[in-house]
Amino acid sequence: MGEVEASGAKNAALPLLAASLLCEKPVAYERIPHLRDVTTMLTLLGHQGAEVSFEDGGLLHVDATVATRPEAPYDIVKTMRASALVLGPLVARFGRARVSLPGGCAIGARPMDMHLRGLEAMGARIAIERGDIVAEAPKGLRGAHIVFDRVTVTGTENLMMAAVLAQGETVIENAAREPEVVNLAETLISWGARIEGAGTDRIVIQGVASLAGGRACVIPDRIEAATYLAAGLITGGDVRVTHCAPEHMDAFLARAEEAGAVIERGPDWVRARAPRRLVGVHVHTQPYPGFPTDLQAQFMALMTLAEGASMIRETIFENRFMHVPELVRMGADIRVDGDTAFVRGVPKLTGAPVMASDLRASASLVLAGLAAEGETIVQRIYHIDRGYERIEEKLGRLGADIRRVGSSESWRAAQAA
Numbered sequence: 105m106g107e108v109e110a111s112g113a114k115n116a117a118l119p120l121l122a123a124s125l126l127c128e129k130p131v132a133y134e135r136i137p138h139l140r141d142v143t144t145m146l147t148l149l150g151h152q153g154a155e156v157s158f159e160d161g162g163l164l165h166v167d168a169t170v171a172t173r174p175e176a177p178y179d180i181v182k183t184m185r186a187s188a189l190v191l192g193p194l195v196a197r198f199g200r201a202r203v204s205l206p207g208g209c210a211i212g213a214r215p216m217d218m219h220l221r222g223l224e225a226m227g228a229r230i231a232i233e234r235g236d237i238v239a240e241a242p243k244g245l246r247g248a249h250i251v252f253d254r255v256t257v258t259g260t261e262n263l264m265m266a267a268v269l270a271q272g273e274t275v276i277e278n279a280a281r282e283p284e285v286v287n288l289a290e291t292l293i294s295w296g297a298r299i300e301g302a303g304t305d306r307i308v309i310q311g312v313a314s315l316a317g318g319r320a321c322v323i324p325d326r327i328e329a330a331t332y333l334a335a336g337l338i339t340g341g342d343v344r345v346t347h348c349a350p351e352h353m354d355a356f357l358a359r360a361e362e363a364g365a366v367i368e369r370g371p372d373w374v375r376a377r378a379p380r381r382l383v384g385v386h387v388h389t390q391p392y393p394g395f396p397t398d399l400q401a402q403f404m405a406l407m408t409l410a411e412g413a414s415m416i417r418e419t420i421f422e423n424r425f426m427h428v429p430e431l432v433r434m435g436a437d438i439r440v441d442g443d444t445a446f447v448r449g450v451p452k453l454t455g456a457p458v459m460a461s462d463l464r465a466s467a468s469l470v471l472a473g474l475a476a477e478g479e480t481i482v483q484r485i486y487h488i489d490r491g492y493e494r495i496e497e498k499l500g501r502l503g504a505d506i507r508r509v510g511s512s513e514s515w516r517a518a519q520a521a
């Protein structure tokens with residue numbers, strides 16, 4: 105059995121870092137993962153004037169009390185859409201913000217209309233100037249009743265952060281229920297915010313005059329943890345992921361069990377084994393607690409080698425099948441029709457040079473490479489460094505023959521040892 109520790113969650117760390125902008129005192133972060141996207145967020149906070157320092161032992165300190173520049177420039181936002189998470193906190197704190205509007209992305213158009221409509225409902229004037237969102241609320245934001253058309257994770261986080269310093273009550277209906285939203289809400293509450301209902305689809309926030317700051321502890325990364333379990337399953341291995349939150353992984357674990365995986369779980373660990381070849385099962389992605397879109401590509405890699413057929417429907421993003429042609433180059437039998445991929449399991453994959461298109465797609469190619477016969481070279485692995493901490497070391501610890509070659513532009517995943 106191989107064992108590996110889950111890191112702090114990227115998608116929890118990013119909003120928690122943005123939230124430092126709301127505080128009158130510095131914030132100390134525990135379990136911040138060392139990821140490219142986290143570095144980008146720290147660069148952005150630095151650009152705004154915040155002071156950032158690491159302490160021996162892993163604590164990260166952010167002092168945004170000294171921030172003076174409520175803006176997020178295109179050069180930073182174009183490298184990471186989640187930069188837009190500073191919009192709500194900046195308007196709440198400074199009464200104005202200029203944040204570059206993120207363009208489209210490999211997995212879909214990903215507009216921000218619901219974030220902007222929510223801020224407008226809270227009294228902000230919004231204009232788009234030269235590609236920037238210019239938001240102004242000179243008299244401060246006020247509470248509002250916001251009903252999202254569809255569930256949005258960063259939209260919920262952005263507006264929740266704006267609302268904690270707004271005057272009066274804000275209600276967010278059809279709110280995202282992701283554990284990362286709960287992590288943010290609980291942290292804000294510990295700093296003095298008044299928030300109820302996080303984790304349900306109705307969040308109620310009573311604005312307060314200021315937040316004291318304090319500590320923030322990032323929850324374990326459920327997507328990373330499940331990716332390592334999938335690495336065990338695709339190679340017929342036996343993997344235990346520790347320091348994780350099994351209760352956040354129910355949808356993935358249920359589908360993996362249905363496919364024939366043997367799953368054991370404790371309070372903060374999960375062990376997954378595949379004593380036999382997995383069988384094809386159907387999944388469709390949904391907001392939490394449904395099956396996460398961020399595991400769709402990795403699950404598809406598992407299904408390429410399963411016995412029988414599986415149908416994988418992507419309902420969150422309109423273009424999140426970029427890994428399909430690459431998996432096909434490795435011998436997978438996949439046909440895409442609209443939002444659904446039909447996968448027919450094959451007895452083996454063969455190694456090939458492949459190209460990563462986004463973070464989770466690159467993880468699926470690495471998984472496929474672990475199980476494939478021969479050598480797989482995954483290119484453009486900067487995508488993977490955005491969301492997986494030292495993936496080659498962690499997979500290496502599980503027995504994989506994988507190494508980073510040359511620059512960070514290329515990556516090699518060979519057959520599992």
Ligand code: EPU
Pocket residue numbers: 114115118186212213214215216217218219220254255256257258259397398420421422463464491
């Ligand atoms: N949407 C709109 N208008 C909006 C906001 C969203 O139409 O104003 C649409 C999106 O285009 C998408 C759907 O609503 O079709 C849901 O998108 P959501 O807003 O929930 O996505 P996000 O907040 O931009 C976060 C994660 C993503 C993850 C999605 C879905 C962070 C920093 N990012 O993105 O993570 O896939 O939620 O769970 O939390 C990743 O880690 O690889 C990743 C892409």
